[in-house]
Amino acid sequence: MRLTQYLRALNALDTQGVERTSSGVLAEAAGVNPAILRKDLSLLGSYGTRGVGYVVRELADHISRTLGLDQDWRVLIVGAGNLGRALSGYAGFRSRGFHVKAMLDSDPDLVGHRVGELVVRDAAELGAVVTEQQINIAVLAVPGAAAQPLVDQLADAGVKSILSFAPHVIRAPRGVEVRRVDLSTELQILAYHAVRNDLETGQGPLSGLGTEA
Amino acid sequence: MRLTQYLRALNALDTQGVERTSSGVLAEAAGVNPAILRKDLSLLGSYGTRGVGYVVRELADHISRTLGLDQDWRVLIVGAGNLGRALSGYAGFRSRGFHVKAMLDSDPDLVGHRVGELVVRDAAELGAVVTEQQINIAVLAVPGAAAQPLVDQLADAGVKSILSFAPHVIRAPRGVEVRRVDLSTELQILAYHAVRNDLETGQGPLSGLGTEA
DNA sequence: CACTGTGAATGAGTTCACAGCT
């Protein structure tokens, strides 16, 4: 999503005290082509001023609202392993309106332990926790095989947005958005490119193949 | 990269004792269209048998080689915070040929501490560590602002593949592949979709906008 | 005869280029 990049660039400009900017400058900062930036923004309904450009603060606010960053997101982390714990403390979340409200694990040895300000609760309580904490986003930091059942349970509990770190293809129930981040896959893609570059120096016959994870 | 998904699906089939498969079955398992799967595989030079299908093990090996998973990847993790530590212990890495060989941090309080089997070393030693440990992939788990200088240093040291978790747009030096995983961005994209679905139920006027992070 | 490999058709997303405001 390019909007997030624009927002970052705008915030950077804002901190620097810049009040107005143009598609050229902003596109440069966000690392994209000016034309597509203008198209995105116009599509978004945002009004720049012809001959002048965009008002930084105004545009930033507008994008923030569009991204839903003005509302509070209540996050549940499932899996209290290393990754889950790292995520719960991740600074970038809080500052953008994402609040980690609860943490679950199925391992009895972990249940009851403190992680930061949270106490790990039993995965069996999933439904109750979602309701009680009014969770609207879940993050799965669990082994691959555990992911699908959890997604189904979360969907039943009414969670419509899930970010999964499990290395498994997931069937998302209707109306539920699942995004996957697979760390091994990211490294594999790097490895793949490294091999290609070493062997062929440049574009071999294999291009495309969906560069996305 | 779809190859990684095919490989996962193939390995799953292999463990189940399945010896042969078809583009239909495999595509289903990988969650893609059979046509593109065949196109990918043919492009890759792999030979299936018309009227029969693909030999699971053979194809899996072939893809593994193409992805460079038969060679050893020596990984350096920069940043020994929560995320860095979680990554260093991530089980999915080792099993796919990625070996974390060293860990750096610039915080003197962390330098010298053990993390798993590693001892955290000073970020100032970056060049030396890369050479000595023959690092070929680096993972950045550092605050946003620190990323760009580190990428430049890594590039100078000869590292050509970098995975960054820093929330910053990065200028990749020539010949260096940088992939970014931005956790906040992932959540923002989810939040964005959640808002859209709530308000408009379905495809509003805003589609496209580069669904990739 | 079933299933691969692939040219041709479609479609999505990006870039160009310029008309239209301010």
Place this chain on the structure above:
DNA sequence: AGCTGTGAACTCATTCACAGTG
């Protein structure tokens, strides 16, 4: 004069549909 907003051209990826083959 300068910069946005946008139709039209283009590029790249995906899907269709079928000829070719074991």
